[in-house]
Amino acid sequence: METLRVAVIGGGFIGKQHMEAIRRIPGTQIVAISEMFEASAKKLAEEQAIPAWYTDYKEMLEKEKPDVVHICTPNNTHFQIAKDVIEFGAYAYCEKPLGMNSKETEELARLVVEKGTKAGVNFNYRQNAMVREMHERIHGEINDPIGPVGKVYAVRGHYLQDWMMYDTDYNWRVVPALGGVSRTIADIGSHWFDTAQYVTGHKIVKVFCDMQTVIPQRKKPLKQVRTFETAAPEEYELVDISSEDSAFVIVEFDDGTKGQVTLSQVAGGHKNDLQVDVDGSNYSMTWQQEYADKLDINHRQIGNIVRFAGPDMVSGDAVRYAQLSSGHSVGWADALKNTISEFYRTLRGAEVNYATFTEADYVVRIVEACLKSAEEGRWVEVKPSEVLMKTLADHGMTFR
Numbered sequence: 311m312e313t314l315r316v317a318v319i320g321g322g323f324i325g326k327q328h329m330e331a332i333r334r335i336p337g338t339q340i341v342a343i344s345e346m347f348e349a350s351a352k353k354l355a356e357e358q359a360i361p362a363w364y365t366d367y368k369e370m371l372e373k374e375k376p377d378v379v380h381i382c383t384p385n386n387t388h389f390q391i392a393k394d395v396i397e398f399g400a401y402a403y404c405e406k407p408l409g410m411n412s413k414e415t416e417e418l419a420r421l422v423v424e425k426g427t428k429a430g431v432n433f434n435y436r437q438n439a440m441v442r443e444m445h446e447r448i449h450g451e452i453n454d455p456i457g458p459v460g461k462v463y464a465v466r467g468h469y470l471q472d473w474m475m476y477d478t479d480y481n482w483r484v485v486p487a488l489g490g491v492s493r494t495i496a497d498i499g500s501h502w503f504d505t506a507q508y509v510t511g512h513k514i515v516k517v518f519c520d521m522q523t524v525i526p527q528r529k530k531p532l533k534q535v536r537t538f539e540t541a542a543p544e545e546y547e548l549v550d551i552s553s554e555d556s557a558f559v560i561v562e563f564d565d566g567t568k569g570q571v572t573l574s575q576v577a578g579g580h581k582n583d584l585q586v587d588v589d590g591s592n593y594s595m596t597w598q599q600e601y602a603d604k605l606d607i608n609h610r611q612i613g614n615i616v617r618f619a620g621p622d623m624v625s626g627d628a629v630r631y632a633q634l635s636s637g638h639s640v641g642w643a644d645a646l647k648n649t650i651s652e653f654y655r656t657l658r659g660a661e662v663n664y665a666t667f668t669e670a671d672y673v674v675r676i677v678e679a680c681l682k683s684a685e686e687g688r689w690v691e692v693k694p695s696e697v698l699m700k701t702l703a704d705h706g707m708t709f710r
């Protein structure tokens with residue numbers, strides 16, 4: 311197997327997780343990292359035992375000639391960095407949301423199609439073993455006594471966090487020029503939308519959204535603070551906040567199925583509480599990210615069954631993601647590894663599932679439709695980019 315030369319741009323919260331995940335995948339070598347400042351770049355390279363560090367990612371591309379580049383920087387930088395990486399000729403693997411708005415994401419998605427390259431977006435929750443099992447229970451062959459879920463009646467869920475619950479909680483995500491106009495919907499709602507679409511196999515085509523900013527002013531630390539870190543209380547300035555702390559979204563999928571999701575970054579005690587429920591004609595299923603290796607199957611007559619991830623407990627494609635025997639818990643880090651591994655397998659010619667730039671563009675359009683719905687107090691349709699659809703058709707590709 312040929313070794314893929316990998317570079318990572320941005321070594322904050324998620325960048326370090328990418329590095330760990332990459333190192334679990336055979337046939338990869340992290341050759342360089344790029345960070346904003348010399349001191350942090352150098353320190354990170356030393357800590358991670360990475361041979362080269364840069365503060366200018368373009369210089370890194372020129373000198374290191376990586377095959378794959380992971381983009382793990384704040385949202386406002388994704389567009390330019392991804393464009394530069396693709397134009398340089400490397401494969402881009404970008405964090406979500408892919409861009410600040412659909413103008414940016416449409417251009418990136420078109421560029422990928424026109425260049426005939428591959429580029430992925432880190433929607434990592436769809437690669438959990440039990441999320442894939444939910445997908446199988448809707449679409450696949452189920453050979454256990456419980457059988458498939460049947461006709462899908464509704465898709466429900468939430469994504470709740472509490473790390474922005476106090477006015478002293480501050481992060482680049484609250485600055486529209488860095489994080490985007492939307493915060494909670496774009497930051498965590500995007501994950502729920504992708505996961506729900508993956509599980510059902512259907513696109514969200516209509517949304518009705520209400521949202522609120524419950525902390526209208528936050529205390530901005532006078533020095534840089536990374537995700538999930540806090541600064542000392544005396545070192546703040548007060549800033550106005552325009553992005554939403556929570557949102558309540560009703561959705562409709564392209565087969566007419568209805569759904570609903572609650573999103574919040576100010577829900578006390580909820581850390582990374584992503585939940586997806588599917589109500590079917592045979593039973594309902596619940597997957598909770600904080601108990602990632604379990605799937606609840608709730609049956610009216612049989613009762614409630616907890617399935618643990620394990621090769622003998624899941625079906626079809628999910629078996630690839632549940633290689634440890636049941637009870638050996640798999641979790642967040644395993645799903646991230648699976649996500650990146652799927653993209654790398656695609657680069658090596660396998661036909662496997664990863665989130666494309668086209669899909670990520672569509673998720674940004676769902677977020678934009680939510681904002682419009684909240685502003686205008688009405689249902690708003692989500693439509694794929696016509697220009698992108700034409701570009702795909704011109705290249706013999708279909709929208710997925």
Ligand SMILES: NC(=O)c1ccc[n+]([C@@H]2O[C@H](COP(=O)([O-])OP(=O)(O)OC[C@H]3O[C@@H](n4cnc5c(N)ncnc54)[C@H](O)[C@@H]3O)[C@@H](O)[C@H]2O)c1
Pocket residue numbers: 319320321322323324325344345346347365367382383384385387405406407432433434482497535536537
């Ligand atoms: N998929 C997930 O589950 C998940 C989880 C967390 C974050 N994210 C996404 O990852 C991205 C980063 O988020 P984070 O929480 O790691 O932020 P962070 O603030 O912890 O880290 C960002 C890092 O990028 C560096 N950086 C900024 N501009 C740079 C540039 N031009 N060149 C090199 N380095 C640069 C910063 O110095 C910082 O170290 C965001 O887009 C976020 O939405 C995804």
